[in-house]
Amino acid sequence: MNFVLLFLITIFSLSLFFYGRSKTKSISIEKNIRLNALPKFYGYYLVLWCSIPALVFLLVWSLFEPVIIKSIIIETAANQGAIFNDKNEANLIYEKIKAIHLGTYFGDIDSILKESALAYAKFINIFTNSKVVLIFGIIIASVIYSLKKIKNNNKARDDVEVILKGLLFVSSLIAILTTLGIIFSLLFESIKFFSVINIFDYLFGTNWSPQRAFVRDASSITVAELEELKDAFGFIPLIAGTSFIAFIAMLVAVPIGLFSGIYMAEYASIKVRRISKPIIEILAGIPTVVYGFFAALTVGPFFRQVGENFGLTVSSESALAAGLIMGIMIIPYVSSLSDDVINSVPQSLRDGSYAVGATKSETIKQVVIPAALPGIIGSVLLAVSRAIGETMIVVMAAGLAANLTINPLESTTTITTQIVMILVGDQEFDSPKTQSAFALGLTLFIATLILNYIAQRAVKKYREKYD
Amino acid sequence: MTKEERLKKRHRSEKRFRFYGLASILVALLFVVILVQNIFSKGSSAFKKTVITTEIFFDQDLLEIQNGASQEEIMEADFYDVMIENLIKAYPAKDRAEEDELLKLFSGDAEIEIKKAFLKDNDLLGKTITLDLTASDDIDQLHKGNYPRDLPEERRRISDFQLVIYDYFVENKKISKNFNNYFFNNGDSRDPELAGIGGALVGSFYSILICLLLAFPVAVLASIYLEEFAPKNKITDFIEININNLAAVPSIVYGLLALQILLATIQLPRSTPLVAGITLALMTLPRIIIPCRASLKAVPPSIREGALAVGASKFQSVFHHVVPLALPGTLSGTIIGLAQALGETAPLILIGMVAFVVDIPSSPVDPSSSLPVQVYLWSESAERGFVEKTSATIMMLLSFLIVMNFIAVYLRQKFEKRWN
Numbered sequence: 001m002n003f004v005l006l007f008l009i010t011i012f013s014l015s016l017f018f019y020g021r022s023k024t025k026s027i028s029i030e031k032n033i034r035l036n037a038l039p040k041f042y043g044y045y046l047v048l049w050c051s052i053p054a055l056v057f058l059l060v061w062s063l064f065e066p067v068i069i070k071s072i073i074i075e076t077a078a079n080q081g082a083i084f085n086d087k088n089e090a091n092l093i094y095e096k097i098k099a100i101h102l103g104t105y106f107g108d109i110d111s112i113l114k115e116s117a118l119a120y121a122k123f124i125n126i127f128t129n130s131k132v133v134l135i136f137g138i139i140i141a142s143v144i145y146s147l148k149k150i151k152n153n154n155k156a157r158d159d160v161e162v163i164l165k166g167l168l169f170v171s172s173l174i175a176i177l178t179t180l181g182i183i184f185s186l187l188f189e190s191i192k193f194f195s196v197i198n199i200f201d202y203l204f205g206t207n208w209s210p211q212r213a214f215v216r217d218a219s220s221i222t223v224a225e226l227e228e229l230k231d232a233f234g235f236i237p238l239i240a241g242t243s244f245i246a247f248i249a250m251l252v253a254v255p256i257g258l259f260s261g262i263y264m265a266e267y268a269s270i271k272v273r274r275i276s277k278p279i280i281e282i283l284a285g286i287p288t289v290v291y292g293f294f295a296a297l298t299v300g301p302f303f304r305q306v307g308e309n310f311g312l313t314v315s316s317e318s319a320l321a322a323g324l325i326m327g328i329m330i331i332p333y334v335s336s337l338s339d340d341v342i343n344s345v346p347q348s349l350r351d352g353s354y355a356v357g358a359t360k361s362e363t364i365k366q367v368v369i370p371a372a373l374p375g376i377i378g379s380v381l382l383a384v385s386r387a388i389g390e391t392m393i394v395v396m397a398a399g400l401a402a403n404l405t406i407n408p409l410e411s412t413t414t415i416t417t418q419i420v421m422i423l424v425g426d427q428e429f430d431s432p433k434t435q436s437a438f439a440l441g442l443t444l445f446i447a448t449l450i451l452n453y454i455a456q457r458a459v460k461k462y463r464e465k466y467d
Numbered sequence: 468m469t470k471e472e473r474l475k476k477r478h479r480s481e482k483r484f485r486f487y488g489l490a491s492i493l494v495a496l497l498f499v500v501i502l503v504q505n506i507f508s509k510g511s512s513a514f515k516k517t518v519i520t521t522e523i524f525f526d527q528d529l530l531e532i533q534n535g536a537s538q539e540e541i542m543e544a545d546f547y548d549v550m551i552e553n554l555i556k557a558y559p560a561k562d563r564a565e566e567d568e569l570l571k572l573f574s575g576d577a578e579i580e581i582k583k584a585f586l587k588d589n590d591l592l593g594k595t596i597t598l599d600l601t602a603s604d605d606i607d608q609l610h611k612g613n614y615p616r617d618l619p620e621e622r623r624r625i626s627d628f629q630l631v632i633y634d635y636f637v638e639n640k641k642i643s644k645n646f647n648n649y650f651f652n653n654g655d656s657r658d659p660e661l662a663g664i665g666g667a668l669v670g671s672f673y674s675i676l677i678c679l680l681l682a683f684p685v686a687v688l689a690s691i692y693l694e695e696f697a698p699k700n701k702i703t704d705f706i707e708i709n710i711n712n713l714a715a716v717p718s719i720v721y722g723l724l725a726l727q728i729l730l731a732t733i734q735l736p737r738s739t740p741l742v743a744g745i746t747l748a749l750m751t752l753p754r755i756i757i758p759c760r761a762s763l764k765a766v767p768p769s770i771r772e773g774a775l776a777v778g779a780s781k782f783q784s785v786f787h788h789v790v791p792l793a794l795p796g797t798l799s800g801t802i803i804g805l806a807q808a809l810g811e812t813a814p815l816i817l818i819g820m821v822a823f824v825v826d827i828p829s830s831p832v833d834p835s836s837s838l839p840v841q842v843y844l845w846s847e848s849a850e851r852g853f854v855e856k857t858s859a860t861i862m863m864l865l866s867f868l869i870v871m872n873f874i875a876v877y878l879r880q881k882f883e884k885r886w887n
Binding site: 067165171172181185186188262288361390392396437452 | 477478480481483484485487488489490491492494495496498499502505506684685688689691692693696697705706709710711712713715716717718719720721722723724726727728732733734749752753756780781782806807809810811812813816817821839840842843846854857858861864865868872
């Protein structure tokens with residue numbers, strides 16, 4: 001149905017374009033007047049008026065129709081005598097009704113379901129018909145309005161440009177909408193989570209075992225169960241594991257990245273730089289799932305083998321393997337940014353240092369790096385935020401169980417791993433376990449936001465200093 | 468310490484410092500080489516599959532169909548008995564148990580392969596043909612040399628008797644390697660020898676197409692607005708801060724967003740390329756806007772002023788002059804953004820693309836997998852045969868990324884104007 005409507009809207013718009021263009025052309029020839037805008041702008045004007053209101057309406061309608069129909073149908077089913085204890089059962093019944101309507105349901109159909117399916121068909125029909133009628137109404141109204149306006153209008157181009165400018169503005173608002181969407185979707189579930197689990201129990205608890213949470217509606221949990229759940233959602237082991245793996249990654253990435261950045265900015269010939277820079281940046285372009293595969297199947301077992309030779313017990317999902325591979329992934333972030341930052345240190349500073357007899361490395365160590373330090377710290381912070389938000393490497397190569405450890409040979413888990421583990425497979429909405437994933441997501445979002453903000457401020461401030 | 472000694476020491480430390488820099492570049496390059504070498508050495512064998520040459524006799528009594536039977540009749544006919552009767556003749560087995568072990572050397576699709584051969588040539592009833600049947604995963608891995616023969620029997624998946632048959636096949640040149648058409652045409656499967664990336668390829672294609680259709684126009688329009696029209700005020704600043712932050716938000720957060728808004732609220736179908744495409748578009752949008760703005764900014768003001776001077780409106784100067792000049796940079800930024808989206812895994816896992824999907828999706832609203840998710844799924848499987856399949860999938864993924872990046876670089880170098 002929607003495709004037919006879209007097609008019709010396109011046809012109308014196109015015909016209006018040609019109508020408007022030829023009409024204005026003939027008028028301007030007939031009355032021998034010079035219009036302010038080219039005839040095609042009158043066509044554009046009609047097209048915009050014909051299509052935009054109808055398309056916006058269609059979009060909004062399509063977004064809300066399923067939700068509204070669902071709530072109506074569930075209510076009708078309840079009135080018919082259907083019994084459901086929570087949202088999941090209601091969803092199940094709704095899916096059944098939908099399947100009966102589509103003819104793809106093969107279970108037993110009782111009278112309640114049958115009646116509801118009939119009601120569903122009725123409502124779908126009503127909604128579709130009213131959608132078509134309303135869209136045509138809107139098109140006719142806006143076309144009449146625009147035709148009327150165009151008659152005594154001499155500035156179609158200006159009007160078209162105002163509308164288009166609005167369109168441009170709306171596209172740039174999508175960024176804000178996305179941010180709002182993220183914040184609301186995370187906050188919404190997190191608030192539900194924190195209404196069951198005390199926020200301090202979450203932030204300072206030292207035990208993470210969400211599998212203990214009962215897979216069931218949060219509102220029906222008894223006091224005794226709640227008491228038991230209290231220490232199942234402790235965030236400390238996760239943040240410890242995350243920071244630990246990120247720390248190992250930075251131990252790899254910062255020295256290698258920084259030294260290669262320095263070398264490329266200060267020593268390398270143009271030719272070496274032109275070859276080595278893109279090759280190092282390949283590391284940033286490789287999908288993280290590839291690193292995860294490499295870490296889990298090659299590096300992890302290799303470390304365990306080496307450990308066995310030295311009489312050490314190394315977990316095949318050790319923090320060391322995950323951290324090392326993550327560090328390799330991050331090298332280009334550190335090296336490229338610090339390369340840029342070092343390049344923008346003014347040459348006069350270096351010349352001054354050479355003039356008093358310093359060698360190149362002394363100049364770098366004592367003049368260039370201190371001058372570039374805020375920028376370098378900014379790039380390292382960006383790399384840290386990348387490391388704590390990284391998912392696939394840790395999901396595949398780090399452990400699943402949350403244990404509080406600082407032994408890099410043992411396995412440990414991270415925030416992102418837990419989000420994936422909780423949300424993969426069957427999820428029950430409204431269980432504290434599922435909601436905890438959103439609370440973790442919110443924590444992650446805030447942490448990376450703060451890190452990015454500080455980093456961007458540092459880099460920006462540094463840039464301003466030498467511009 | 469004399470002056471000369473001090474100087475020598477300083478020069479030594481200079482050399483050392485320089486060496487550290489060079490060494491770290493070499494270490495980084497070494498990692499690239501090791502990674503690529505590791506993946507390629509594991510994956511290249513997956514493009515071939517092991518086949519066993521078998522003689523098949525189409526016995527009319529077993530098939531229970533007439534000469535000149537229609538397509539439908541053949542499709543419905545039972546080829547199971549024909550398969551069993553012919554396969555057990557491949558090696559002189561003594562009893563039932565040995566025959567069972569012999570049958571296990573062939574893939575689960577042997578019956579379908581025989582049926583397909585019959586469908587291709589209707590005139591085969593009562594005749595014998597030689598057919599290359601796909602071998603089972605264990606034999607495949609053994610033949611490719613990925614399976615250790617010298618383990619004790621109880622730790623092997625292949626029995627001693629099966630090894631004897633295998634050696635017999637090798638001796639009589641009945642076993643060989645063919646191009647692995649299943650790897651490209653099939654969907655996912657529990658059997659490594661039948662599993663393919665056909666479904667994942669189509670799923671990835673739809674997802675990226677939707678991502679492109681949504682993200683590219685919006686990103687271009689938004690960057691034109693911000694670069695050319697936006698007044699310097701608080702709203703513009705706020706939009707810019709938002710875009711910069713969104714570009715750095717971890718991808719998994721977009722997965723949570725999609726789960727809550729697209730799946731739970733709007734109720735789009737789970738595990739589909741449609742949802743994946745929208746999620747990836749939201750994620751890629753800020754990553755495209757940033758290079759788009761940079762390429763618009765690189766167009767010198769003289770172009771705009773020239774257009775305005777001859778009477779063009781602001782819009783005409785932007786759309787007729789600035790945007791065409793910025794297009795190569797815009798396109799290459801978009802392609803690089805799409806390449807990132809193609810390799811993205813975490814948000815797709817959250818929207819349910821990890822479901823086991825055998826069928827190849829025929830539209831963007833069918834459940835499907837995608838290339839990186841397929842890599843994740845197979846890497847979790849225990850079968851040895853999936854290791855080479857995973858590596859080969861990674862090879863495909865990497866080659867797509869390399870092609871996309873080359874196109875991006877080519878566009879920029881060929882068409883972008885240098886202004887100074």
